[in-house]
Amino acid sequence: MKSRVETVKSPRQKGKMTKSKDTIWDLRLYIAGQSVKGVNALNHLKVICEDQLKGKYRIKVIDLKKEPRAAHIDQILAIPTLVRKSPLPEKCIIGDLSDTERVIAGLNLNDMSM
Amino acid sequence: MIRTELLAQRKILPKSPTSIQGLDEITGGGLPKGRPTLICGGAGCGKTLFAMEFIVNGATQYNEPGVFISFEETEKELSANVASLGFDLDDLVRRKKIWLEHIHIERSEIEHGGDYDLEGLFVRIHLAIETIGAKRVVLDTIESLFSELPNPLILRAELRRLFRWLKKKGVTTIITAERGDGALTRQGLEEYVSDCVILLDHRVNDQSSIRRMRIVKYRGSTHGTNEYPFLIDEDGFSVLPVTSLGLNYFSSHERITTGIPRLDTMLSGEGYFRGSTVLVSGTAGTGKTSIASQFVKTACSQGERVLFFTFEESPNQLVRNMVSIGINLEPYIKNGLLQFHATRPTLYGLETHLATSIKMINTFEPKIVIFDPINAFMTKDNQSEVKTMLLRLVDYLKMKRITAFFTSLTNAGESFETTDTYISSLIDTWLLLRDIEIGGERNRGLYVLKSRGMAHSNQIREFKLTSHGIELLDVYVGAHGVLTGSARLSQETKDDAEQLLRQQEIGRKQLEIQRKHEAMEAQIAVLRSEFAAEESEAVNAIGIENAREERFKRDKETMSRSRKSDVNVNTAAIQKYNKKRRKIS
Secondary structure, eight states: OOOOOOOOOOOOOOOOOOHHOOOEEEEEEEOOOOOOHHHHHHHHHHHHHHHSSSSSSEEEEETTTTOOOHHHHTOOOOOOSSEEEEEOOOEEESOOOOOHHHHHHHHHHHHOOO | OOOHHHHHHHHHEEEEOOOOTHHHHHHTTEEEETEEEEEOOOOTTHHHHHHHHHHHHHHHHHHOOOEEEEEOOOOOHHHHHHHHTTHHHHHHHTTSSSSEEOOOOOOOEEOOOOOOHHHHHHHHHHHHHHHHHEEEEEETTTTHHHHSSOOOOHHHHHHHHHHHHHHHOOOOHHHHHHHOOOSTTTOGOOOOOOOOEEEEEEEEEEEEEEEEEEEETTTOOOOOOOOOEEEETTTTEEOOOOOOOOSSOOOOEEEEOOSOOHHHTTTTOOOOOTTEEEEEEESTSSSSSHHHHHHHHHHHHHTEEEEEEEEESSSSHHHHHHTTTTOOHHHHHHSOOOOOOOOOOGOOOHHHHHHHHHHHHHHHOOSSSEEEEEGOOTTTHHHHHHHHHHHHHHHHHHHHTTTEEEEEEOOOTTTTTHHHHHTTTTSEEEEEEEEEETTTEEEEEEEEEETTOOOOOOOOEEEEEEETTTEEEEEEEEETEEEEEHHHHHHHHHHHHHHHHHHHHHHHHHHHHHHHHHHHHHHHHHHHHHHHHHHHHHHHHHHHHHHHHHHHHHHHHHHHHHTOOOOTHHHHHHHHHHHHHHHOO
């Protein structure tokens, strides 16, 4: 189950470029089968992203049951795991993302609301 | 082993052999097959190596491919680390016999955003097992997850699930864990892995390290419960199940010469028993090593293999020194009959010494083993430990029917016998060397303190190191006590002089008697000649008298004829005269 969520390209601005404003947020969610935790995590993530990063993110869901090798390549242990591939640095959040506060803090989304 | 066979008949728990030397013996066949085993111990005690040997041996010897999941070292580091032990991991990985996987969770930040599980790990292990058809799995220090992942409660539950899952999959698993304070592991993993727990220990006593292992539990199987010393060396991991094996070894009647003919004589004419334990003790410089070397030389010249452990001298120095007393060991080293093993006693702990020695004995397979000297191991207060070590060593050697020759240095001033009483009971033949100080010089004396099973001499012998080997001489035992060296020589000279005097006296007496005899003979001759003279005189006188009587008779007859008298008148008178004459003659 791969789902590519909408991608919005925004024109580059001159001068200082703040990651929060222009970068596309590349998020990957690792799940294993249709587990409750996985489904919950995706739902929570969608809500948060819609709320905070509307139009500036893409979510790639990777099901390890289907792509077991990905676990090795991306060094995944815990399920579900959310990895922020960009903007750098890579960030990692483990869990079903039910704790919205922590997810926002973990992804450094706080800057966005400013 | 008989025990193993018996157990096998009883349909024991299936086991997965480790091929780690000695371990399969004490576990009765290996680790529990298809179940998890916990290996715990402090840092640097050999957990990873143990696990790696299990995997490599499985892959190479039992055709059981293995998965090695490392939470600490990368694949590259692992291959490099075990390459020194002769394992070619890369090759095994290429041939799909082994799957190495490094799990690193070194994220700069891991946020905890709710409920999670370890399905990712499961997926990875599953993939690895399926890919190579693994029968063995190692999780090397899975505990490190606790420091990396949030929420220990979830983690514990997940690990428990993992172990159950692995058991269900039927793979034999080793889980390594760090030793915790007061508990076997830091995170209490022993609660989850309850089938087999092995504790590795690495401690330091008196600045020397000792590695020991113990099987804490082994569900459904008997096992050795002692602490066993183990070694990690160029051959990898080896456990030495050397304990008191019991006193049921076979005793040989075969004798083996001491190399010193007169010492053989002292030991009822034939020398030591093969497979017995010989101790030579004495103060410094009494020739303990020399007696050992003489024994070695003679044994080697008869084609026996000898392993010589020296703890004080380097082999080179020892060989050089022995040449000075006419014992050349060099040729036997060259032809491989004699092997030296020189270490400082402080190099490692007793257990390791024992383990190394036994390993060397196993490899070299000698008939005779020399330990020179055994008390090099002793410090102030480890006598009982040394005794235990020697006990195990002696038992082992007796089992193998190897003749053991120990030397022991007695401290000057201490009683000769008491110093070594702690090992006395282990010793079959005990030779004591002592120096005897008389008349401003020091000489060596040797006697047999005990020798089990033979009528040995009770005499002290003077013991001399000459340029052509060892010589035993009778000591002087006389009216002035026991004398050795120059005192003995001077006493012997004195005795010789006295004997000479005595012999001269006897000669003189004999001569005197001779002379007396001669004088007596002379006297007898004189008497004889005197007698002869008298006799001839008497005979003459008798002749004259006879003639005179004849004449008288004739005259009388003539007269009576002329007077015409009766012839018979005077017959009585004539007869009376005749009688008288016979008496005289």
